[in-house]
Amino acid sequence: xxxxxxxxxxxxxxxxxxxxxxxxxxxxxxPGDVVDGVATAVVARPATVHGVAAVLREAxxxxxxTVARGGGSALDWAAPxxxxxxxxxxxxxxxxxxxxxxxxxxxxxxxxxVAALLEATGTAGQELVADLxxxxxxxxxxxxxxxxxxxxxxxxxxxxxxxxxxxxxTVVLADGTVASSGGKVVKNVAGYDLAKLVTGSYxxxxxxxxxxxxxxxxxxxxxxxxxxxxPADAAARARDVVTSQLAPAxxxxxxxxxxxxxxxxxxxxxxxxxxxxRAAQVASLTGGDVRTGPPAWWGALPDDGGSGAAPAPNxxxxxxxxxxxxxxxxxxxxxxVGELLAAAREAEDTHGAGVAVRGTAAGVLYVAxxxxxxxxxxxxxxSAPGELGRRDDGPSGSATGSERPRAAAGLDPxxxxxxxxVLRAAAxxxxxxxxxxxxxxxxxxxxxxxxxPVGGLDLMQAIKRRLDPGRNLAPGRFVGGI
Amino acid sequence: MPDRTSGRxxxxxxxxxxxxxxxDLSAALGGERVITDRARRRTYECxxxxxxxxxxxxxxxxxxxxxxxxxxxxxATHGVPFVARGSGTGLSGGALPHSEGVLVVMSQMRALRxxxxxxxxxxxxPGVINLQLTAATTPDGHYFAPDPSSQSxxxxxxxxxxxxxxxxxxxxxxTTNHVTGLDLVTPAGEQxxxxxxxxxxxxxxxxxALVGSExxxxxxxxxxxxLTRLPQEVRTLLAAFRTIDDAxxxxxxxxxxxxxxxxxxxxxxxxxxxxxEAVHCGYPAGxxxxxxxxxxxxxxxxxxxFDDVVRLCEDNGAFEVRVAADxxxxxxxxxxxxxxxxxxxxxxxxxxxxxxxxPRTALPQVLRRITELGDAAGVRxxxxxxAGDGNLHPLVLFDGSxxxxxxxxxxxxxxxxxLCLEHGGSITGEHGVGADKAKHMPRMFxxxxxxxxxxxxxxxxxxxxxxxxxxxxxxxxxxERPGRKQGEHPLSEAGVAEVF
Numbered sequence: 001x002x003x004x005x006x007x008x009x010x011x012x013x014x015x016x017x018x019x020x021x022x023x024x025x026x027x028x029x030x031p032g033d034v035v036d037g038v039a040t041a042v043v044a045r046p047a048t049v050h051g052v053a054a055v056l057r058e059a060x061x062x063x064x065x066t067v068a069r070g071g072g073s074a075l076d077w078a079a080p081x082x083x084x085x086x087x088x089x090x091x092x093x094x095x096x097x098x099x100x101x102x103x104x105x106x107x108x109x110x111x112x113x114v115a116a117l118l119e120a121t122g123t124a125g126q127e128l129v130a131d132l133x134x135x136x137x138x139x140x141x142x143x144x145x146x147x148x149x150x151x152x153x154x155x156x157x158x159x160x161x162x163x164x165x166x167x168x169x170t171v172v173l174a175d176g177t178v179a180s181s182g183g184k185v186v187k188n189v190a191g192y193d194l195a196k197l198v199t200g201s202y203x204x205x206x207x208x209x210x211x212x213x214x215x216x217x218x219x220x221x222x223x224x225x226x227x228x229x230x231p232a233d234a235a236a237r238a239r240d241v242v243t244s245q246l247a248p249a250x251x252x253x254x255x256x257x258x259x260x261x262x263x264x265x266x267x268x269x270x271x272x273x274x275x276x277x278r279a280a281q282v283a284s285l286t287g288g289d290v291r292t293g294p295p296a297w298w299g300a301l302p303d304d305g306g307s308g309a310a311p312a313p314n315x316x317x318x319x320x321x322x323x324x325x326x327x328x329x330x331x332x333x334x335x336x337v338g339e340l341l342a343a344a345r346e347a348e349d350t351h352g353a354g355v356a357v358r359g360t361a362a363g364v365l366y367v368a369x370x371x372x373x374x375x376x377x378x379x380x381x382x383s384a385p386g387e388l389g390r391r392d393d394g395p396s397g398s399a400t401g402s403e404r405p406r407a408a409a410g411l412d413p414x415x416x417x418x419x420x421x422v423l424r425a426a427a428x429x430x431x432x433x434x435x436x437x438x439x440x441x442x443x444x445x446x447x448x449x450x451x452x453p454v455g456g457l458d459l460m461q462a463i464k465r466r467l468d469p470g471r472n473l474a475p476g477r478f479v480g481g482i
Numbered sequence: 483m484p485d486r487t488s489g490r491x492x493x494x495x496x497x498x499x500x501x502x503x504x505x506d507l508s509a510a511l512g513g514e515r516v517i518t519d520r521a522r523r524r525t526y527e528c529x530x531x532x533x534x535x536x537x538x539x540x541x542x543x544x545x546x547x548x549x550x551x552x553x554x555x556x557x558a559t560h561g562v563p564f565v566a567r568g569s570g571t572g573l574s575g576g577a578l579p580h581s582e583g584v585l586v587v588m589s590q591m592r593a594l595r596x597x598x599x600x601x602x603x604x605x606x607x608p609g610v611i612n613l614q615l616t617a618a619t620t621p622d623g624h625y626f627a628p629d630p631s632s633q634s635x636x637x638x639x640x641x642x643x644x645x646x647x648x649x650x651x652x653x654x655x656x657t658t659n660h661v662t663g664l665d666l667v668t669p670a671g672e673q674x675x676x677x678x679x680x681x682x683x684x685x686x687x688x689x690x691a692l693v694g695s696e697x698x699x700x701x702x703x704x705x706x707x708x709l710t711r712l713p714q715e716v717r718t719l720l721a722a723f724r725t726i727d728d729a730x731x732x733x734x735x736x737x738x739x740x741x742x743x744x745x746x747x748x749x750x751x752x753x754x755x756x757x758x759e760a761v762h763c764g765y766p767a768g769x770x771x772x773x774x775x776x777x778x779x780x781x782x783x784x785x786x787x788f789d790d791v792v793r794l795c796e797d798n799g800a801f802e803v804r805v806a807a808d809x810x811x812x813x814x815x816x817x818x819x820x821x822x823x824x825x826x827x828x829x830x831x832x833x834x835x836x837x838x839x840x841p842r843t844a845l846p847q848v849l850r851r852i853t854e855l856g857d858a859a860g861v862r863x864x865x866x867x868x869a870g871d872g873n874l875h876p877l878v879l880f881d882g883s884x885x886x887x888x889x890x891x892x893x894x895x896x897x898x899x900x901l902c903l904e905h906g907g908s909i910t911g912e913h914g915v916g917a918d919k920a921k922h923m924p925r926m927f928x929x930x931x932x933x934x935x936x937x938x939x940x941x942x943x944x945x946x947x948x949x950x951x952x953x954x955x956x957x958x959x960x961x962e963r964p965g966r967k968q969g970e971h972p973l974s975e976a977g978v979a980e981v982f
Binding site for chain 1: 598712714737779782842
């Protein structure tokens with residue numbers, strides 16, 4: 001863990017920022033300015049792209065390590081940085097630059113909260129189909145933070161992930177270079193698509209300051225179809241819907257920790273009469289119930305819980321009383337989701353952990369690893385087949401802001417490592433599925449191979465060396481110690 | 483780093499390097515795969531943009547990834563550039579050969595390695611023809627969504643290089659949205675597997691960087707793609723308008739109504755006239771513009787939205803709306819649109835196909851300006867475009883036998899790109915930058931923008947051997963390591979290359 005040659009000089013950072021950006025601010029770091037357990041010394045909050053460039057240039061010349069922060073809702077995702085001398089608070093760049101409704105395109109600065117972007121585009125009947133987890137959305141997650149973490153949600157099945165929706169981005173490199181790629185038109189093949197390269201890069205290549213996204217019209221009608229059953233059946237039904245001609249907007253799978261049952265929820269969007277017809281067909285294909293609202297857990301990460309509506313006996317289905325400490329992302333093929341669900345149960349039975357799995361049948365699922373939910377719920381699951389769905393009716397998302405206990409006392413790092421190995425073994429090869437640990441206490445990180453095998457790591461390291469040769473941006477935060 | 487040499491000795495050095503590569507590859511791959519005969523090499527001198535022609539120094543017909551590795555390694559060893567070529571249908575000179583380099587022909591690598599309809603994935607060789615994959619998966623109810631006009635001949639490797647779209651990308655996206663894995667031979671000759679059948683491989687989104695990189699980051703030897711479920715229903719209409727403005731207003735109204743058609747294509751009077759003469763598609767007489775609108779999806783949705791589209795066309799001045807009753811009629815509607823480029827060849831001895839993008843809402847304004855540009859230069863312009871996403875394909879007509887005609891046509895074609903940029907658009911929506919538009923890149927991107935793209939190229943290809951001269955207007959010298967000053971390179975000193 002290298003330290004800078006000298007302590008940060010906040011005055012010089014402030015001087016450079018003031019020259020470039022009169023609205024920018026620099027201050028000493030406080031107790032809230034910690035990056036996943038790593039203390040920072042200085043916080044800079046520029047208000048313009050030039051300000052960001054001036055701060056980064058000065059920080060690099062001082063040999064500082066810089067971590068960008070948006071809403072701070074996922075600063076503890078990916079590995080903690082080796083060091084973080086300067087925290088670059090991006091919330092000063094919060095302008096919605098352009099929303100030309102007729103073009104279905106929005107351009108926004110990186111510090112704009114995604115919730116604000118959705119509100120603005122919603123007035124024109126349009127939306128960015130990023131489907132952030134509700135707790136991140138309500139926690140102030142920004143455009144830049146959503147990009148940096150490469151988040152995706154239920155409707156990626158039909159509309160793609162954020163990387164498919166981003167049309168262009170402007171980034172500032174560690175040396176202060178401001179560079180754009182892509183554009184603000186839906187169709188464009190001029191030059192490299194660097195907006196995709198920075199999506200999911202956790203701020204290790206450059207700091208995104210502005211991005212353009214493709215929007216979609218908000219569909220007038222929605223229905224959900226919810227069914228529950230044994231894991232293999234549920235996976236097969238989910239696959240049936242995905243490969244049907246029923247045009248689902250989303251097919252989500254929810255396996256609560258300790259449960260022998262898996263719930264499948266299908267979202268249909270479109271015009272009212274058509275959606276009603278398709279929903280009825282999905283219901284007959286899956287044996288599920290048609291509903292006008294989403295299940296309580298819709299779109300939430302498996303450790304974010306469902307909502308206040310979820311009754312206590314189902315505590316294990318999401319954040320258990322102890323609170324799962326580890327969040328992982330698992331990918332699978334459409335046919336491999338069943339194996340992943342089976343592996344979750346195997347890991348529970350073999351290692352005594354609680355393994356909740358939730359995500360899209362298209363093969364991007366989030367996994368919460370915690371203590372096994374104690375008691376009788378284990379064998380019965382959250383609901384008997386005849387009762388499916390009833391408990392989830394009603395408003396959702398009301399618990400999105402609640403802080404749940406994170407670090408589970410006594411969660412054995414060796415157990416987590418064993419669970420991750422079992423989940424990885426569910427896929428015949430990394431081409432068919434991967435497991436990466438997004439969030440974990442430090443002792444767990446040290447015991448687990450958090451990234452697993454990474455294809456093309458040498459190329460990734462070469463890109464990092466070219467764009468951030470001094471390793472000034474979030475050093476150590478990404479794959480292979482990038 | 484090459485020595486400081488005069489141009490003549492540099493040429494001799496590159497001849498010697500090519501000779502060494504030729505000897506290595508002839509020995510390793512055998513004479514049949516390695517083409518040295520000039521007449522045979524010459525058949526590869528251009529791709530779909532025949533205005534650019536260069537006879538490649540050597541041609542290698544690759545059978546498999548091992549051949550590609552052998553070829554690229556030989557090139558890396560001797561510092562010889564290489565260019566990968568698929569079917570050669572590209573329209574920007576992206577596969578233009580290098581006179582002192584090796585052209586690696588991928589079209590013999592044509593195996594459908596694995597079709598896994600249950601997982602909605604296929605793994606294919608790069609030379610597989612786009613439509614071949616769709617044909618192979620249609621019996622199982624699936625298809626490969628990107629459908630460039632050349633889909634019956636273009637290769638999927640070429641689609642990956644160019645990030646190909648097609649008429650239906652408005653709804654279904656481009657190649658980059660359908661690739662989940664690539665096997666890459668890096669410019670150093672290393673084989674790297676990126677991604678696979680599962681989505682979201684960990685680490686940087688190398689797939690995002692590679693798809694659309696026009697062969698400048700290495701050679702792809704296998705592609706894993708999504709297969710898309712065939713829609714239950716497809717409905718197509720042809721609407722005829724008196725003016726382009728009316729057709730543009732109808733397009734806006736359809737988008738504003740929240741409908742996402744599979745395609746909205748527009749043709750102006752001149753391109754309609756040309757198509758009519760060529761293929762007798764029976765488009766309504768007297769149309770100043772026609773729209774082809776296609777909706778697909780579940781029958782219930784298509785039925786509801788199709789009625790809306792018909793009404794919106796009529797509300798915006800369509801004087802005739804013709805609905806294709808069956809596949810035959812649908813094919814006829816599309817025939818006019820798909821034959822437009824070739825058809826224009828019948829009404830003009832020569833033409834330039836331009837490819838630019840504007841925000842869709844600027845369409846009427848930009849089309850008026852294009853007409854003005856053409857009138858001012860005395861050049862006719864036929865407009866065919868993907869109206870839904872603002873991708874223009876103006877066809878600039880000229881007669882190359884007349885003095886100054888080429889220059890006037892090129893002036894208009896260039897002016898159209900300026901218009902696109904003025905309105906915040908792009909210099910290419912789907913044909914790529916290639917050799918043709920590298921010179922326009924500085925009008926769309928700053929030196930810093932291009933410098934960062936070049937830095938990414940340097941990460942993959944520090945010796946600038948993989949399809950050099952494409953995309954970037956000025957070669958960048960990568961240096962041994964970033965951040966370390968190098969002695970000045972002769973090309974830099976001569977003002978031929980910039981060091982960023």
